[in-house]
Amino acid sequence: MIEQEKIASIEEKKQLLAALPKAYEPQAVEGKWYRFWEEGGYFKPRPNPQRPPFVISMPPPNVTGVLHVGHALTATIEDIMIRYHRMRGDETLWVPGEDHAGIATQAVVERELAKEGTDRHRLGRAAFLERVWQWVGQYKKRIQNQHRRLGVSCDWSRQRFTLDEGLSRAVREVFVRLYEEGLIYRGERIINWCPRCMSAISDLEVEHEDTPGKLTYVRYPLKPEAGSNAGTTEYISVATTRPETILGDTAVAVNPRDERYRALVGRTAILPVIGREIPIIADEAVEMGFGTGAVKVTPFHDPTDFEIGQRHGLPRVQVIGFDGKMTPEAGPYAGLDRFEARKKLVEQLQQEGLIVKIEDYTVPLGHCQRCNTVIEPLVSKQWFVHMKPLATPALNAVKYGQIRILPERFTKIYCDWLENIHDWTISRQLWWGHRIPVWYCDDCGETIASREDVTRCPHCESERLHQDEDVLDTWFSSWLWPFSTLGWPDDTPDLRRYYPTSVMETGYDIIFFWVARMVMAGIHFMGTIPFRVIYLHGLVRDAKGEKMSKSKNNVVDPIEVMDQYGTDALRFTLATSSTPGNDMKLVPERIVGNRNFANKIWNASRFVLTATAEIEDGVPPLEALRPRTLADRWIVSRISQLISDVTQLIEEFQFGEAGRRIHEFFWTEYCDWYLEIAKVQLQGDAKARKTTAAILRAVLDTSLRLLHPFMPFVTEEVWQHLYRFSEPEPERWPAPALIVAPWPQAVPAAKDEEAEEDFALLQELITRIRDARNQLGVEPARRIQVLLAAGPKLALLSEQAPLIEFLARTETPRFYERLEPKPQGAMGLLAGPVEIYLPLAGMFDVEKELARLDKEIARTEQEITRFQARLANEEFVKRAKPEVVERERERLSEQEERLAKLRERRAALSS
Numbered sequence: 001m002i003e004q005e006k007i008a009s010i011e012e013k014k015q016l017l018a019a020l021p022k023a024y025e026p027q028a029v030e031g032k033w034y035r036f037w038e039e040g041g042y043f044k045p046r047p048n049p050q051r052p053p054f055v056i057s058m059p060p061p062n063v064t065g066v067l068h069v070g071h072a073l074t075a076t077i078e079d080i081m082i083r084y085h086r087m088r089g090d091e092t093l094w095v096p097g098e099d100h101a102g103i104a105t106q107a108v109v110e111r112e113l114a115k116e117g118t119d120r121h122r123l124g125r126a127a128f129l130e131r132v133w134q135w136v137g138q139y140k141k142r143i144q145n146q147h148r149r150l151g152v153s154c155d156w157s158r159q160r161f162t163l164d165e166g167l168s169r170a171v172r173e174v175f176v177r178l179y180e181e182g183l184i185y186r187g188e189r190i191i192n193w194c195p196r197c198m199s200a201i202s203d204l205e206v207e208h209e210d211t212p213g214k215l216t217y218v219r220y221p222l223k224p225e226a227g228s229n230a231g232t233t234e235y236i237s238v239a240t241t242r243p244e245t246i247l248g249d250t251a252v253a254v255n256p257r258d259e260r261y262r263a264l265v266g267r268t269a270i271l272p273v274i275g276r277e278i279p280i281i282a283d284e285a286v287e288m289g290f291g292t293g294a295v296k297v298t299p300f301h302d303p304t305d306f307e308i309g310q311r312h313g314l315p316r317v318q319v320i321g322f323d324g325k326m327t328p329e330a331g332p333y334a335g336l337d338r339f340e341a342r343k344k345l346v347e348q349l350q351q352e353g354l355i356v357k358i359e360d361y362t363v364p365l366g367h368c369q370r371c372n373t374v375i376e377p378l379v380s381k382q383w384f385v386h387m388k389p390l391a392t393p394a395l396n397a398v399k400y401g402q403i404r405i406l407p408e409r410f411t412k413i414y415c416d417w418l419e420n421i422h423d424w425t426i427s428r429q430l431w432w433g434h435r436i437p438v439w440y441c442d443d444c445g446e447t448i449a450s451r452e453d454v455t456r457c458p459h460c461e462s463e464r465l466h467q468d469e470d471v472l473d474t475w476f477s478s479w480l481w482p483f484s485t486l487g488w489p490d491d492t493p494d495l496r497r498y499y500p501t502s503v504m505e506t507g508y509d510i511i512f513f514w515v516a517r518m519v520m521a522g523i524h525f526m527g528t529i530p531f532r533v534i535y536l537h538g539l540v541r542d543a544k545g546e547k548m549s550k551s552k553n554n555v556v557d558p559i560e561v562m563d564q565y566g567t568d569a570l571r572f573t574l575a576t577s578s579t580p581g582n583d584m585k586l587v588p589e590r591i592v593g594n595r596n597f598a599n600k601i602w603n604a605s606r607f608v609l610t611a612t613a614e615i616e617d618g619v620p621p622l623e624a625l626r627p628r629t630l631a632d633r634w635i636v637s638r639i640s641q642l643i644s645d646v647t648q649l650i651e652e653f654q655f656g657e658a659g660r661r662i663h664e665f666f667w668t669e670y671c672d673w674y675l676e677i678a679k680v681q682l683q684g685d686a687k688a689r690k691t692t693a694a695i696l697r698a699v700l701d702t703s704l705r706l707l708h709p710f711m712p713f714v715t716e717e718v719w720q721h722l723y724r725f726s727e728p729e730p731e732r733w734p735a736p737a738l739i740v741a742p743w744p745q746a747v748p749a750a751k752d753e754e755a756e757e758d759f760a761l762l763q764e765l766i767t768r769i770r771d772a773r774n775q776l777g778v779e780p781a782r783r784i785q786v787l788l789a790a791g792p793k794l795a796l797l798s799e800q801a802p803l804i805e806f807l808a809r810t811e812t813p814r815f816y817e818r819l820e821p822k823p824q825g826a827m828g829l830l831a832g833p834v835e836i837y838l839p840l841a842g843m844f845d846v847e848k849e850l851a852r853l854d855k856e857i858a859r860t861e862q863e864i865t866r867f868q869a870r871l872a873n874e875e876f877v878k879r880a881k882p883e884v885v886e887r888e889r890e891r892l893s894e895q896e897e898r899l900a901k902l903r904e905r906r907a908a909l910s911s
Contacts, residue, residue, distance in 0.1 A: 024602035026566030054085035062101035083709035087743040097160035102474030170484035195324030196373035215361035223268040239291025248319035251297040256282035383427035407581035433471030479517035482530035508536040538583035568711035569595040612693035633755035765831035789835035867892035
């Protein structure tokens with residue numbers, strides 16, 4: 001624990017303040033404060049029966065490697081919510097954990113085995129699983145430590161893994177219940193098969209990519225009718241993007257409303273190459289506008305054809321195997337790779353004159369999400385969940401407002417998917433994962449789904465049983481996450497207190513994989529929704545807006561960023577660069593800028609502590625402040641308004657805008673204006689010094705509290721220094737640490753519209769003078785004359801003369817109600833109703849400046865003439881590279897713009 005020791009004297013305080021680093025050093029403080037928070041138990045929920053708890057279940061990262069910048073965004077947004085609600089006094093719980101990730105983890109470990117020259121089959125199932133558990137142990141620990149680096153304030157004592165014993169019990173309970181309810185079944189259906197992973201995958205795990213392909217038109221000979229003219233062959237033409245599946249056709253189908261083919265329905269076609277006779281049938285599923293209007297029907301290899309085949313009782317012929325190679329049913333093409341078979345079959349069809357034509361065609365080709373292999377639709381015996389009965393309550397929960405989706409545009413996407421949901425293929429031909437809790441009796445064939453391992457058949461008493469070899473889809477365990485992590489199926493205190501959770505925050509790309517399924521599971525097994533709000537963030541892209549990938553060499557490693565710039569800089573960049581539901585660009589310059597912001601917080605705080613070291617009045621609450629000057633009234637009004645704005649924005653999940661508002665206030669209003677004004681006020685009498693010190697500390701304290709959810713490390717470090725040096729008695733502190741300090745409350749009485757309006761005029765006036773100094777090139781140290789015709793603001797601005805003089809670097813301003821006639825040889829400016837006159841003679845030697853400007857104008861005119869001549873040369877424009885010509889045009893434009901400004905300034909000096 002970090003001791004909050006008492007400081008003995010002002011002299012000791014000054015010595016300690018002088019020893020503080022001149023710049024913020026994140027590496028020196030981040031680990032220290034994280035250990036302090038974790039060891040102090042600050043991440044655990046603090047009971048508050050007066051308010052409902054605030055609970056988040058962390059989307060569990062896959063144990064396939066290290067965290068990426070997308071995980072950092074998730075962690076940042078969720079930690080903002082958790083820290084905010086903790087400071088609000090809510091009983092706050094954030095449950096962390098990791099996902100075993102099924103097929104993804106198995107694939108990673110298999111790649112490691114391949115490097116060693118072996119594979120899982122040589123190892124055997126038990127040894128392979130042991131290797132996977134070794135991997136998991138290593139990467140679980142790494143992921144947890146990376147989350148600590150990111151500052152996540154989750155309750156590590158409740159850490160969960162989707163293959164934990166408790167979660168495994170939940171998975172078995174759910175499987176058996178759904179099986180007993182008739183919602184889980186095993187059957188032969190067409191599924192998505194990955195020949196690389198050698199497993200079934202769900203529709204959601206197939207990524208469709210528009211791929212250049214071919215649409216091949218093939219003629220199928222018709223079997224001659226009895227009595228037809230001998231020697232005359234009739235044909236029916238079909239169009240296909242997958243010629244290799246012709247070998248598995250068991251019919252040709254047309255639409256019953258298609259007049260072109262009505263006379264052919266019921267006749268027989270001859271399958272090319274194979275010679276099999278197949279019927280011509282009529283089915284409404286056929287699109288008359290596609291290809292020729294007649295389609296080949298391959299029930300084993302196409303989802304639509306599978307359904308047509310079921311309706312018409314067609315046989316199913318498998319010509320592509322589970323390894324992606326042609327089967328013996330493919331005749332002369334048996335053993336060939338499916339794509340090689342396609343090529344050779346088309347060549348043979350062309351030789352036989354059966355190709356009508358081949359057109360370029362864009363194919364929405366399905367790829368395995370994990371390994372990018374082209375998936376193969378195949379008929380297979382798999383386990384499925386019947387989803388319609390589960391989807392309807394989940395649909396109604398959103399439609400009738402029990403669950404709110406942010407941004408709202410995703411509500412329609414969610415509802416559309418649930419309204420058109422398909423059954424879920426849950427079995428996977430893997431070794432890693434939750435093994436399907438089903439046993440088969442080798443003697444009587446009984447199928448037993450059981451919560452416990454089965455050693456004896458309940459039907460025939462046989463002990464000869466074997467468990468299903470397959471495992472469950474990884475999402476089958478993670479769809480239970482909000483309640484299985486709280487102890488379900490047991491009736492635990494955590495489950496009673498913390499379910500339903502409050503917010504599910506995750507990426508919009510898994511709204512179907514995970515979010516919708518969690519809603520279904522929560523309602524079905526818990527009887528109520530699993531969370532009240534679904535907050536969806538976008539993807540993190542590179543500075544150009546491109547998706548990050550290793551192949552593009554544009555992946556940003558969050559650990560490297562934190563090592564270089566500090567965690568707070570990364571978190572604040574992620575938070576303030578994003579808006580709900582939209583992809584964000586991670587721009588390196590913003591990270592650098594937010595590193596500078598952390599340093600600004602540090603330096604401003606060092607100034608406040610040092611400048612007020614001798615004033616021992618502690619850190620007063622905002623409501624206790626008694627502002628005396630216009631600047632005092634203004635900053636107190638502004639911080640109170642900021643509290644209201646930020647609180648409302650966070651409640652509305654507008655975290656980026658909340659962070660941006662705090663940044664603008666702290667950097668511009670507090671640092672650039674009030675801290676500078678305080679330097680003047682701290683030179684005043686004792687009462688002025690005391691008031692200014694109180695406001696400096698109170699506003700700094702409030703700013704740190706508002707910033708803490710976004711930038712936890714620098715704010716905790718500074719806050720501890722603020723109270724250590726301002727409230728030397730630790731028992732007087734509002735909390736032992738900023739992480740549990742009360743969230744600021746707005747002070748309605750502090751709102752002062754008059755002060756804000758008057759100070760805005762003062763800011764505008766000072767800014768106008770500063771801009772004029774810059775424009776005219778006045779040396780920073782030179783004090784200039786200023787005449788102000790203030791009209792109705794005369795009294796106000798006269799009172800602020802010391803600030804104008806200090807902040808605008810002027811001589812003592814001269815005030816007038818009005819100035820008639822207008823001063824000659826002076827630059828005239830306006831700030832609201834106030835006329836500002838800056839005598840030019842007092843700023844520099846006008847004659848010398850005019851002479852200098854004349855030289856600059858002449859030089860610039862020469863440059864313009866040179867560029868114009870070059871661009872007028874037709875040979876140059878014709879032969880030079882286009883980018884060279886364009887660069888010359890840009891340089892000409894720059895010089896023309898420069899000349900205009902020089903002439904404008906000369907005219908102003910001559911008037």
